[in-house]
Amino acid sequence: MTKEITIKENKLEQFEVFFPENPESSRLLVACAPHHYSASEVARAVEDCDARLLNLNVTSLALEGGRLGVALRVSHRDPERVARSLERYGYEVVGLESGPDDDARLRDNLDQLLHLLEI
Numbered sequence: 001m002t003k004e005i006t007i008k009e010n011k012l013e014q015f016e017v018f019f020p021e022n023p024e025s026s027r028l029l030v031a032c033a034p035h036h037y038s039a040s041e042v043a044r045a046v047e048d049c050d051a052r053l054l055n056l057n058v059t060s061l062a063l064e065g066g067r068l069g070v071a072l073r074v075s076h077r078d079p080e081r082v083a084r085s086l087e088r089y090g091y092e093v094v095g096l097e098s099g100p101d102d103d104a105r106l107r108d109n110l111d112q113l114l115h116l117l118e119i
Contacts, residue, residue, distance in 0.1 A: 022054060022073075022075075023077075024075060024076075024077060025073050025074060025076070025077070026079035026096065027071065027072065027074075027096065027097045028073075028074065028079050028083060028086070029059075029061075029069060029071055030042070030070045030094065031069055031070070031092045031093075031094045032068055032070065032091050032092065033065075034066070036091075037070065041089055042056060042072065043056070045082070045085045045086045045089040045091070046072070046082055049076070049082050051074045051075050051076045051082055053073075055072065055073040056070065056071075056072055058070055069094070076099075077099030078098055078099075079096045079097070079098060083096055
């Protein structure tokens with residue numbers, strides 16, 4: 001017996017199905033010539049940093065020189081190592097976004113607590 005899987009009608013539900021929230025992730029936008037693009041090579045570059053490739057999407061962005069824009073989500077909060085690895089493979093990282101910074105939030109909470117204790 002197989003279970004039928006249907007794509008939700010609601011666009012927000014579709015987004016949540018394909019891109020579930022993951023606080024332990026970061027995003028990168030990579031550019032390359034169309035003939036240079038290889039999903040397996042991108043995955044290898046990500047995995048070289050002990051990260052997992054969570055999402056890979058070829059975008060419709062119009063980049064200069066007819067290059068492809070490839071959006072990635074990886075399983076590290078800090079995308080810097082992954083970005084360097086992708087560049088070693090010949091991809092240009094044109095944007096990146098880190099995951100949430102729990103250390104900064106913890107520092108802010110501790111500062112607020114210390115301030116309250118001083119009062």
